[in-house]
Amino acid sequence: MITRRRLIYLLPAATMAWDFVLAGTPEASPNYAVTDHWWAMLLDITKCIGCGNCVRACATENDVPEGYFRTWVERYHVLDWPSETPIVDSPDGGKEGFPQSKNTGGKNFFVPKMCNHCSHSPCTQVCPVGATFDGPDGVVLVDEKYCLGCRYCIQACPYGCRFLHPTKHVAQKCTLCYHRITKGLTTACCENCPTGARQLADLKNPNDPIHEFLRTHAVEVLKPHLATGAKAFYNGLDGSVR
């Protein structure tokens, strides 16, 4: 017989049991196993032509609001060495391409930028509610249902890759087209890059050409001194790029 006292003893155990009942059977995802992947991106500065295809494709694929960018292209104009103050411009994120560069000597080149999907990401460390996280497959994502819009992650990202969505009031960023790569497609920016300056890479896949590329090329990540474990690898990265 259940007395009041017994009920008090039983409640905690019942709560825990109910937890398991609610959890149900884990969702089956037949074609995609999160533990089989460790996603990264290869960005080749020596191939980027600043056409802005990636920026437009990203905006179309991910419904990025006007004036905000999950990926963008910067144009660097470096006059001297060492250059502490390179001249950088990015009209509308490079969405409509770039006007003619001025012929004043020095180096001119384009740098495509995006979330670096750091393996020790500063943005996820500061999230107070666990709304942004390092996924088990190496992609840094935002849970929009959980995000409070406190903007802490936006100021923590050393690469300036996050923004607050103007109407949803949640933090947004590059998802590495998570909805595409989990279906076996490449990201929208890679799909649309005409020169192959962007390559999606799976570091856990031994047959991915990224391994050969990293072995044979001078590849660097942005701001390596911050030890963020960035996984956006740049080929031909100039020291002036911030």
Add this chain to the structure above:
Amino acid sequence: MNRFKDSQHLLRLAGVFVAGLALFLVLRSALVPRSFGQYGHFRGDALAEIAARPINYAGQKTCEDCHSEIVELKHAGKHASVHCEACHGPQEKHTLDPSDVVPQLPDTTMLCPRCHEANLAKPAKFPQVDTKEHSSGEPCKTCHQPHSPLLMPEEKKS
């Protein structure tokens, strides 16, 4: 004054703590999402939710399934590695309903210069032209077949 033994004070206090703990566990199970902590300090279901968003770009393989003729033409030319949707735009809707959703043909006067307009910041090896000088506003496809862009033989020009 002897209605309670001293030890009963402690038992009642313990009872309050147990009740508080039970309330905490009930509230916790009600408020914390089920999948929280599945992979780490976040809601595990978020992964599936983000993965479930619809796509707009169908992907090169999907295009190649139907348009094999153009793929062959493209592979023989300089644009072999340029994916279809890089110029033709997002075509997922077209792949779902190929007869009713027909893609618009891009205007080569606008399209080609996006990549091929001369700019100092572009890699020197990349083929570039000053379009004003090169074609004075003529559409590029007057002379070039976009899928295989080296100059067309004279008789094929339209």
